[in-house]
Amino acid sequence: MELSAFIVSLVAVIIATTSTLISYLLFRDAKDPHVVVYADPDLKRPSLINLIIENTGRSAAWNVSFQSTKPVPQEAFGIEKARKPNSMNRGPLVNGIPCFGPGSKRVITWGQFDGIRQGIDGDYLDITATYQSQPSLAFWKRAHQTVSRIDIQSFENFDISDRNWDKQIAEHLKVMTSEIKKLRSPSNNALRVVNVERSDNDPGNKA
DSSP states (O other): OOHHHHHHHHHHHHHHHHHHHHHHHHHHHHSOOOEEEEEEEOOTTTTTTTEEEOOOSSSSSEEEEEEEESSOOOOOOOOSSSOOOOOOOHHHHHHHEEEEEOOOOEEEEEEOOHHHHHHHHEEEEEEEEHHHHHHHHTTTTTEEEEEEEEOOOOGTOOOEEEEEEEEHHHHHHHHHHHHHHHHHSSSSSOOOOOOOOOOOOOOOOOO
């Protein structure tokens, strides 16, 4: 009986310890930063693709640095038969981010489909983000690393129609305003009535 009670107690301790550890890991994972890099079309600028760095976690990422399996192209413009762009030599991917708050983004105008494809020399590249977090109850920073795969091939033939509705509305209003001004302005052949003040010496004023 004593052995059975000991085994039951031991199993209970193991279960409780495991549950506590899992709860802690889930809590820590929910509070950790998570830095990702991805490409996304610019809905307000047709055919342009942005490279976005985002901290999707719930705490700040410190001392963020990036490494890529291939050189990251910069200003890679061109839809067809684009020239090979230069490698990126400035910006957050090169200089890093000292402190990256939760929910923060860095949006880089990357280029256009064929220009980017020429720049990465293939269909995708992998970017590794290395950074640290500062847990509230810890005396040291914890190291993290995430790998993002940047795909370009899936952007082939994507919709490049102009979706900048604010700009289109402004342009239509500008045209309407211009047409209204034309309607209100007198034509060159219209007769104009001019008021002339009559003086006392005007013969028409004499009785």
